[in-house]
Amino acid sequence: MKKFIVISGVSLFLLAISFNPLFNYIREYIISDQINQRYEIKHAEKEYNPINVQEITVDDKNIKIREEKTGRKADLTPWDKEEKVPPGDIVKVQFLLNDQKISTPDEIWLSNRDRGSRYFSWIDILTVKDRKTGENQINIVQRLTDDSQPMETRKWKIITIAQDGEVDEEVLSYAQRSNNHLGVKLIEFSGTSLMGMGYYSDVTKAYPSIFFPLLFPFLTGIAGLLLLIFLVVLLLFELHLRRVIRKRGR
Numbered sequence: 001m002k003k004f005i006v007i008s009g010v011s012l013f014l015l016a017i018s019f020n021p022l023f024n025y026i027r028e029y030i031i032s033d034q035i036n037q038r039y040e041i042k043h044a045e046k047e048y049n050p051i052n053v054q055e056i057t058v059d060d061k062n063i064k065i066r067e068e069k070t071g072r073k074a075d076l077t078p079w080d081k082e083e084k085v086p087p088g089d090i091v092k093v094q095f096l097l098n099d100q101k102i103s104t105p106d107e108i109w110l111s112n113r114d115r116g117s118r119y120f121s122w123i124d125i126l127t128v129k130d131r132k133t134g135e136n137q138i139n140i141v142q143r144l145t146d147d148s149q150p151m152e153t154r155k156w157k158i159i160t161i162a163q164d165g166e167v168d169e170e171v172l173s174y175a176q177r178s179n180n181h182l183g184v185k186l187i188e189f190s191g192t193s194l195m196g197m198g199y200y201s202d203v204t205k206a207y208p209s210i211f212f213p214l215l216f217p218f219l220t221g222i223a224g225l226l227l228l229i230f231l232v233v234l235l236l237f238e239l240h241l242r243r244v245i246r247k248r249g250r
Contacts, residue, residue: 007231014224018217024201025213031199035185040129044138050124050191052117058127058138061161064096065123067110074109077147085112093123095140095159102167103159106144121147124190128182136163141190144171151195156187 043049044058054065073087080087092105108122126139140159151174158180160168172183178200187193196205206212 004231004235007227007234011224011227011231014220015228018221018224021203021213021217022221024198024203025217027200028198028204031181032185032204035181038130038132039182039185040131041185041189042127044125044127050117051119056125058125059136059163061138061165062098063125063138063140063161064099065119066094066096068092068094068105070107074146075148077109079113079116080111083113083115085114088112093142097161097165097167102161103140103157103169106142106157107146108142109146121192121194124192126186126190128186137161139186141186141192143192143194147194151197154194156183156192158183158186 043051044056044063045051045053051065054067056063068091070090070092072090074090076087088110090107090109092107094101094105095103108119111118111120113120121143123140123142126141128137128139129135130137138161140157140161142157142159144155144157145153153174155171155173158170158172160170162168170180170183172180172187174197177184177197181199184197184199188197196202198204203213208214
């Protein structure tokens, strides 16, 4: 009896510590695969990723980025310090579709770096094809929170321009990202996330090592499952053995 208690205790412990990260891993990969299978996402400005121009025409739709100076300078980012460039301007940007305003002005930090674009990590314009419906749309992604904000408080504006020209705007926060799987994919693809971001959990964005995720949670989860199977087989064998002994005793 003691060996059953020990094996079951070890098995349940390994399964308990492995279940949540394993569940998150599997869920993230399933959602990612579903998004990749359904949608074809590309940068609107094919020659330069992300967007580096203030005007672009996509599928007969003219999109302009209008900048309004604030007279303020942005904080130096680690990348600015690396290239030793001066601080970029803080400007308010507004998007126009065929010369019609489709957004309210929001602040971004312009980049002075040689690498990256003028709107690097702040704005990108993407084209999205829905393979299921055959419909095409344009998505403008803009980060609304500055570089100093922690990931948990970050927000993004996603403007969707449908094939028929209808415009929809949504503000997606990190805390509520699970409500819009495509929105998370667009933020990641646009490079405005700054850090890896998952649909429910960021577990798949962690830097891999031998310990994580190979030893934990995969090997610990497999070991716990194998011990549980071994325990069940052992119990069945024990029950079978007792039945045989009883029959012989009669």
